[in-house]
Amino acid sequence: MALVLTDDQKMIRESADGFFKTEAPVSQHRHLRDTADATGFDRATWAKMAEMGFAGVLVPEEYGGAGFGHVAAGLIMEAIGRNLSAAPMLSTAVLGTTALVAGGSSEQQAKYLPLIAEGKRLFALAADEAARHNPAHVTTTATPSGNGFRLNGVKGFVLDGHVADTLIVAARTSGEDKDKDGITLFLVDAKAAGVSNERRSMVDSRNAARVTLADVQVDGADVLGAVGGGFAILEKILDAGRACLAAEMLGVSSESFVKTIDYLKQRDQFGQKIGTFQALQHRAAHLFCEVELARSATLRALVALDEKDDRASLFASLAKAKSGEVAKLATNEGVQMHGGIGMTDDFDIGFYMKRARAAQETFGDIAFHGDRLARLMGY
Amino acid sequence: MADLETFRAETRAWLEANCPAEMRTPITRDADVCWGGRKAKLSEAQRLWMDRMGGRGWTVPEWPAEYGGGGLSKDEAKVLDSEMRRIKARSPLSSFGIWMLGPALLKYGNEAQKKEHLPKIARGEIRWCQGYSEPGAGSDLASLRTSAEDKGDHYLVNGQKVWTSYADKADWIFCLVRTDPSVAKHLGISFLLFDMASPGVSTSPIKLISGASPFCQTFFDNVQVPKENLMGQAGKGWDIAKYLLTHEREMIGGSDSTGGGMQGGVSQVARRQIGLDAAILADTGLRTDIVRHEINAWAFALTMERVKDEAKAGQGVGALSSMLKYYGTELNKDRMQLLMSINGSDGLTWEGPGEGEGDLARHWLRSRANSIEGGTSEINLNIIAKRVLELPGA
Numbered sequence: 001m002a003l004v005l006t007d008d009q010k011m012i013r014e015s016a017d018g019f020f021k022t023e024a025p026v027s028q029h030r031h032l033r034d035t036a037d038a039t040g041f042d043r044a045t046w047a048k049m050a051e052m053g054f055a056g057v058l059v060p061e062e063y064g065g066a067g068f069g070h071v072a073a074g075l076i077m078e079a080i081g082r083n084l085s086a087a088p089m090l091s092t093a094v095l096g097t098t099a100l101v102a103g104g105s106s107e108q109q110a111k112y113l114p115l116i117a118e119g120k121r122l123f124a125l126a127a128d129e130a131a132r133h134n135p136a137h138v139t140t141t142a143t144p145s146g147n148g149f150r151l152n153g154v155k156g157f158v159l160d161g162h163v164a165d166t167l168i169v170a171a172r173t174s175g176e177d178k179d180k181d182g183i184t185l186f187l188v189d190a191k192a193a194g195v196s197n198e199r200r201s202m203v204d205s206r207n208a209a210r211v212t213l214a215d216v217q218v219d220g221a222d223v224l225g226a227v228g229g230g231f232a233i234l235e236k237i238l239d240a241g242r243a244c245l246a247a248e249m250l251g252v253s254s255e256s257f258v259k260t261i262d263y264l265k266q267r268d269q270f271g272q273k274i275g276t277f278q279a280l281q282h283r284a285a286h287l288f289c290e291v292e293l294a295r296s297a298t299l300r301a302l303v304a305l306d307e308k309d310d311r312a313s314l315f316a317s318l319a320k321a322k323s324g325e326v327a328k329l330a331t332n333e334g335v336q337m338h339g340g341i342g343m344t345d346d347f348d349i350g351f352y353m354k355r356a357r358a359a360q361e362t363f364g365d366i367a368f369h370g371d372r373l374a375r376l377m378g379y
Numbered sequence: 380m381a382d383l384e385t386f387r388a389e390t391r392a393w394l395e396a397n398c399p400a401e402m403r404t405p406i407t408r409d410a411d412v413c414w415g416g417r418k419a420k421l422s423e424a425q426r427l428w429m430d431r432m433g434g435r436g437w438t439v440p441e442w443p444a445e446y447g448g449g450g451l452s453k454d455e456a457k458v459l460d461s462e463m464r465r466i467k468a469r470s471p472l473s474s475f476g477i478w479m480l481g482p483a484l485l486k487y488g489n490e491a492q493k494k495e496h497l498p499k500i501a502r503g504e505i506r507w508c509q510g511y512s513e514p515g516a517g518s519d520l521a522s523l524r525t526s527a528e529d530k531g532d533h534y535l536v537n538g539q540k541v542w543t544s545y546a547d548k549a550d551w552i553f554c555l556v557r558t559d560p561s562v563a564k565h566l567g568i569s570f571l572l573f574d575m576a577s578p579g580v581s582t583s584p585i586k587l588i589s590g591a592s593p594f595c596q597t598f599f600d601n602v603q604v605p606k607e608n609l610m611g612q613a614g615k616g617w618d619i620a621k622y623l624l625t626h627e628r629e630m631i632g633g634s635d636s637t638g639g640g641m642q643g644g645v646s647q648v649a650r651r652q653i654g655l656d657a658a659i660l661a662d663t664g665l666r667t668d669i670v671r672h673e674i675n676a677w678a679f680a681l682t683m684e685r686v687k688d689e690a691k692a693g694q695g696v697g698a699l700s701s702m703l704k705y706y707g708t709e710l711n712k713d714r715m716q717l718l719m720s721i722n723g724s725d726g727l728t729w730e731g732p733g734e735g736e737g738d739l740a741r742h743w744l745r746s747r748a749n750s751i752e753g754g755t756s757e758i759n760l761n762i763i764a765k766r767v768l769e770l771p772g773a
C-alpha cells in the first residue's frame with residue numbers, strides 16, 4: 001500500500017476535521033476543565049461520534065461497525081489532537097475494540113463489539129502498574145477460584161477508568177513479575193464486587209483512575225484469549241494504541257505549529273513582525289521538517305496495522321517515538337515563540353503542551369520505544 | 380500490472396546476462412564510482428557495464444528514448460531499480476549530467492541542444508561540471524560576476540569560478556555568467572554550455588580537509604563560446620539555475636549515502652564492532668545515540684517514500700528539495716559522526732598498512748561538506764521559511 005490516502009480516507013479526514021472543529025473544539029475542552037466535569041468528556045458528543053461511525057471505526061462491519069481500519073482511526077485521532085477533543089476514542093474505540101478483535105471469542109465479540117460501535121459501552125485498559133510504562137510488569141494476581149479466577153492487585157493510569165463499564169485487566173496466572181508468559185487478560189465488569197476506583201484528573205485535564213481489585217471474582221467466560229497467553233494480545237492492543245496516539249500527537253504538533261506560524265506573522269516587535277527574525281525562521285523551518293517526518297512514521301505504522309505487516313510493532317514504536325519527540329518540540333517551541341502570552345491559561349497553546357506531555361507518557365515514551373526498537377532490530 | 384510483471388521478468392533476465400560479476404560487488408573506493416567522460420580511466424567491467432546500460436538508455440531510465448533515455452514509466456523505473464538492487468548491481472554511471480544538467484536541458488534546452496547533449500550524457504561520453512560559485516558569490520549566488528560579452532556570433536567569457544567539483548576531470552561545463560551588468564542582479568544572468576578544452580579555460584585543484592582534491596578554481600580568460608550554446612534566453616539564466624538546484628538538492632538529500640535507505644545501517648556496524656551483551660549493544664550510552672539516529676533516518680526514508688507516492692498522486696509538499704537537502708545532509712553528518720564514535724580510536728587512522736585504512740576518517744570529513752554544497756543548510760531553511768511558511772521578510 002502506498003503512503004498516500006485513498007479517496008475514502010480523504011473523505012474521512014474531511015468529515016473528522018469538520019466534526020471535531022464544530023462539535024468538540026478546544027473551547028469544549030476548556031469548559032470541561034473549568035467545570036471540573038465528572039465524566040471528563042461530553043457524552044452527547046460521544047453519541048454523535050458513534051453516529052458518525054467514529055466509535056466503530058475499527059469494529060468489523062459484521063458487528064455493526066464501520067470497519068474503516070487503522071489509517072482512518074489515525075485520521076480521527078489526528079483531528080482529535082488538533083482540537084484537543086476529549087472523548088473515549090482511545091480507551092474504547094481503539095483499545096477496547098482491538099482487545100476484542102485480537103483476543104475475543106466469537107461470543108465476546110458478538111456481545112460487546114456492537115455496543116462499542118453504538119457508543120453504548122465504555123472500555124478501559126487496566127495494564128500499567130508502575131509510573132514508567134512496562135507492560136510485562138504485572139503483579140496483579142489471578143488465582144483459580146470456582147469456575148473462574150479471583151483477581152487481586154492495583155492498576156494505575158487506567159485511562160477513562162473512572163467511567164468505564166468494562167475493564168480489560170492484565171493479571172498474572174503464572175510466572176514471575178516481568179515474565180511475558182503467564183499474563184492473562186480478563187474482561188471485568190467495572191461494577192463487580194471488589195472493584196473500586198479513584199479518579200485522578202491529570203495535567204492535560206483528561207482522566208485516569210487508580211483501580212483496585214480486591215478478591216474480584218470472574219468467570220471462565222471472562223478470560224480474553226488463552227490463559228497465560230495474554231501478553232501477545234496486550235502488545236497488539238498497545239501497538240494499536242501507540243500508533244493512534246502517534247496520530248493524535250501529530251494533530252497536536254501540527255496545530256501547535258500552525259498557531260505558532262500565525263503568531264510569527266502577527267506580532268510586532270522592534271517595528272517589525274517577529275517572523276522576520278531569522279533565529280525564529282530557522283527554528284520554524286526545522287519544525288516544519290520534523291512534523292513531516294512524524295507524519296510519515298505515523299502513516300507507516302497505521303498502514304502496517306491495516307496490512308497485518310509482521311513489522312507492525314516496529315513501526316508502532318517508530319511512530320510513537322518520533323511523533324512524541326516532535327510533539328514535545330512543537331509545543332515547547334509553541335510556548336516559547338508566543339512569549340509571555342504563551343504562558344497564560346487564557347491562551348490555548350499551553351493546553352497543547354500539556355496534552356503532548358501526557359500522550360508521550362502513555363504507553364511508552366521515546367526512551368521506552370527507542371529501547372524496544374533497538375531490541376526488535378537485534379541490538 | 381501484468382505488463383509490469385513481464386517487464387520485471389525480462390529486466391531480470393537481461394541484467395542477469397549483462398551485469399558483469401565485478402559490478403555486483405560493493406563500492407569501496409572512489410575509483411569504483413564510474414563517472415564516464417573522455418578522460419575516464421575505467422576497468423574493463425566498468426566500461427562494459429556502462430556501455431551496455433547506456434545503450435539501452437538505462438543509465439537514465441525515465442528520459443525519453445529519442446534523447447538516449449530508457450523511455451520507462453515511473454513504475455517501470457522502480458522495477459528496474461529494485462531488480463538492480465536485488466543483484467546488488469552498481470550504478471553504471473554517476474554524473475552531474477544525469478542529476479543536474481539533464482533535467483534542466485529537458486525543460487529549457489532547444490531541440491538541437493537536447494539532441495546534441497542528452498544522448499552523450501546517457502552513454503557517459505561527456506562528463507559535465509557545474510560553474511556556479513565564485514569567490515564573491517556563494518550563498519548569494521545571484522551576485523556572480525563572471526562576464527559574457529555579446530560579440531555577435533559568440534560570447535566572450537571572462538572571470539573565475541570556485542569550488543568547481545571535478546573541473547579538471549570534466550569535458551564540458553554548465554556555467555552561470557552575467558550577460559547584462561546594467562539590470563538587477565537576478566535579471567542579468569545567462570546559462571552557457573561550453574567545452575572545457577576551449578582556449579582560455581584553466582583549472583587549479585584545491586585540497587579538501589578530507590585530503591582529496593575533488594574540486595578546483597576555474598579561470599576563464601577570453602573564452603569564446605558560440606552563441607548556440609546559450610541555453611534558454613539571455614537574461615533568463617537564473618530560472619534555469621534554480622530549477623537545476625532543486626534537482627541537485629533532491630539528489631544530495633535523497634541519495635543512499637546521505638539520508639535515504641540507511642535505516643539499520645549504523646546499528647549493524649555497531650553490532651559488528653562492539654558486540655552484544657545479554658542481547659543488547661554492549662555500549663548502552665552509544666546504543667541510545669544510535670537508536671535516536673535510526674529513528675530519524677527511518678522516518679526520513681519514509682518521508683522520501685511518502686513524497687514520491689504523493690507526487691505520483693499529484694499532491695506534494697512545497698520546497699520539497701530544500702527539506703530533503705537540509706534534513707538528509709544533517710542526518711548524514713550525524714551518521715558519519717556516529718560511525719566514527721563506534722570505531723573509536725580505530726576510526727582515527729589516516730594512513731595504515733591495511734586495505735581501506737583511513738577511509739572512514741576521510742568519509743567523515745567529506746560528509747561535512749554535504750550541508751554546504753548545493754546550498755547550505757541555512758539557505759535551505761531560509762527557502763522553507765519563505766516558500767512554505769511564507770514568513771515575512773524571509
Ligand SMILES: Cc1cc2nc3c(=O)[nH]c(=O)nc-3n(C[C@H](O)[C@H](O)[C@H](O)COP(=O)(O)OP(=O)(O)OC[C@H]3O[C@@H](n4cnc5c(N)ncnc54)[C@H](O)[C@@H]3O)c2cc1C
Nearest residue numbers: 509510511512517518542543544748751752753754755757
Ligand atoms: C565539496 C564541495 C563541492 C562543491 N561543488 C561545487 C560545484 O561543483 N560547483 C559550484 O558551483 N559550487 C560548488 N560548491 C560550492 C557551494 O555551492 C558553496 O560553497 C555554497 O553555496 C556556500 O557558499 P560559500 O562557500 O561562499 O559560503 P558563504 O555563502 O560565504 O556562507 C558562509 C556561511 O554563512 C551562512 N550564510 C550565508 N548567507 C546566509 C543567509 N542569508 N542566512 C543565513 N546564513 C547565511 C552559510 O550558511 C554558511 O554557513 C561546492 C562546495 C563544496 C564544499
